[in-house]
Amino acid sequence: MNIIGGAQRTSLDGNRSSLVDPSTGGTYGSAPISGAADIAAATRAATRASAVWGGATPSARSRALLRLADLLEANADRLVEAEVRTTGRRPAAFRGAELPHIVDVFRFFAGAVRNPEGIAAGEFVAGHESWIRREPAGVVAAIVPWNFPLMMAAWKVAPALAAGCTVVLKPAESTPTSAVLLAELAAEVLPEGALNVVCGGRDTGRLLVEDPVPAVVGFTGSTAAGRFVAAAASQGLKRVHLELGGNCPAVVLDDVDVTTTAEGILGAATFNAGQACASPTRIIATTAAYDGLVEQLAASAPSFRVGSPAEEAEFGPLNNVDQFTRVRSFVDEARSSGVRIVAGGAPVDRAGYYFPTTVVTNVDQSHPIVCEEVFGPVVTVQRVPDVAEAIRLANDTAYGLASSVWTRDHRLALQASRELNFGEVWINCHLAQSPELPHTGFGDSGFGSDMSRFSLENYTRVKAVTSKV
Missing domain, CATH: 3.40.309.10 (Aldehyde Dehydrogenase; Chain A, domain 2)
Known part of the structure; x- marks a missing residue:
């Protein structure tokens, strides 16, 4: 199911894709294939939530992210089951290494948002006082791959939410389950529509990037797909953060x-x-x-x-x-x-x-x-x-x-x-x-940072304010 405005939704046209267990090669379920109407519903929900979530104080956002981290820990068994079924991962590996890291990512950004960095205010023009505001960039379109479904989602969602943005997350077509569960848990502590999930394949991702609402596109995937995302996003002059291939x-x-x-x-x-x-x-x-x-x-x-x-x-x-x-x-x-x-x-x-x-x-x-x-x-x-x-x-x-x-x-x-x-x-x-260290690349590996304070810059905009004194 999709998660839009905090509620479960199937795709409006009823299209679905099969889910395959990589450990057996057998089909075990299906997921929605979201179309343009589903994307529009998700971005509308994210826009409505922006007024509430973007206007919340850093301490309020911090408390919500800490509660979400606690919910992830409390629902470890469900998350392990979801991740293992879609990826074939060893349960002990996910439970022992990845899940603690995912929880830590949310807790890190819950702290980082309360300690922003910036230049000092000053009288840069005679008779005027000037300062800098960092504001939420707006609605974020986040597209993540199948190799680490929940971890890659956390790397995009946690800093975006911490910055005050709302998110429409598209997981990989073959591994949507843990992202849907993340959004269900987030709905318990965040405003309706702060985190939405739309399932589907490449066409769904294209529709999300091309939708006029998102101000930022955060993408993790292949270099070839990253080039396509950057080209599509450029038509709307959207800011893009790309974490791409490596060799x-x-x-x-x-x-x-x-x-x-x-x-x-x-x-x-x-x-x-x-x-x-x-x-x-x-x-x-x-x-x-x-x-x-x-x-x-x-x-x-x-x-x-x-x-x-x-x-x-x-x-x-x-x-x-x-x-x-x-x-x-x-x-x-x-x-x-x-x-x-x-x-x-x-x-x-x-x-x-x-x-x-x-x-x-x-x-x-x-x-x-x-x-x-x-x-x-x-x-x-x-x-x-x-x-x-x-x-x-x-x-x-x-x-x-x-x-x-x-x-x-x-x-x-x-x-x-x-x-x-x-x-x-x-x-x-x-x-x-x-989480304290940036995950960033050069050249065909993309630009922008996942994790660390630097990733907050992906999801904020800078505004200069000057007042005559």
């Missing part, structure tokens, strides 16, 4: 402990079956580390097991048949070109979309499995002679989302952090994230 390098230098490094990289590379834009995909190792690292990656890969939500495993299936086919095609094409696959490389022979941890070597920079985003539990390993070449290859990509460097030499690590052209750089770790 993230892990630079490994000579002095590492190969066992610890291999396990750290594989743990991040297989998190959520590698379906994370910031996952390490391109391992670039200097000569002294390369052979030992490849050997350890091959030895460790089988311990990062793929399995169903009911099985003992480190990660679950790929989300949908299209993504399963995409990952398989990348690996099959690489195999046919003569690369060396030292672990994995073929789908698991069972129902569902299971692909094992895969390590590919003997690749060069121009190979598709290296230069394109695979978005699966697959890493490539390249050998380079020195640090300078490692940094050059790491930066030789259109993407600029995230990267990591692995070394015991702190001076080299700091040098690499300056030279790596990515919005996030991790040292001897990967995917270590917190």
Whole structure:
């Protein structure tokens, strides 16, 4: 069901899409496909709520967000069930890692909104006093992907609500359930229409972006889709925040402990079956580390097991048949070109979309499995002679989302952090994230920030006020 104005609604034309369990490949339910009339109803509800929510004090918005965070904790079992069914995630992984982070995101922004930053008021023109107001930008259209349905929703919804905006959220067509539940819980503590959810696919997203009401569009998804969103939003001169693809390098230098490094990289590379834009995909190792690292990656890969939500495993299936086919095609094409696959490389022979941890070597920079985003539990390993070449290859990509460097030499690590052209750089770790820190990218990875104080800027507008004294 859609959630519009705090109430459940089906699509006005009755169209629906099937929901598929990625752990079995079987259909288990359906969701509305929202059309233009549904979008208009949602934006009208958001507009009505803007007067109330946008005019609320920061302390009032903070209290509401804290209550919503408490509701998320209290409804953990329902959220786990919703997320696991649509994504195939392991229940323990979602409950133990993602859900606490999601709750923390709402609590962080509940605090951040009460402590705004800004320039001091002053007499910049003689005889006049001037100051700056930060105001809610208006209605926000938020479009989130299928890889982390609830977490990506939280990253968009929490700062927008904290800033005083109202939201129309469109989850991915294949994973709407947890977003709908989020909106149902939000309706208990927010004004009617402050958070609305419209389900549907690409056409629904297009209609939402093109609707004249939203002032801001926040989008997470592929770079190709991001370009379309930016072009569509430009027709209404809407502000756009894009968090797009990544093809993230892990630079490994000579002095590492190969066992610890291999396990750290594989743990991040297989998190959520590698379906994370910031996952390490391109391992670039200097000569002294390369052979030992490849050997350890091959030895460790089988311990990062793929399995169903009911099985003992480190990660679950790929989300949908299209993504399963995409990952398989990348690996099959690489195999046919003569690369060396030292672990994995073929789908698991069972129902569902299971692909094992895969390590590919003997690749060069121009190979598709290296230069394109695979978005699966697959890493490539390249050998380079020195640090300078490692940094050059790491930066030789259109993407600029995230990267990591692995070394015991702190001076080299700091040098690499300056030279790596990515919005996030991790040292001897990967995917270590917190609401206090921005998740941001360069180039084909988009612009704007999720999380941190910087994300509030996406959803506020600046007004200069001057008074004659």
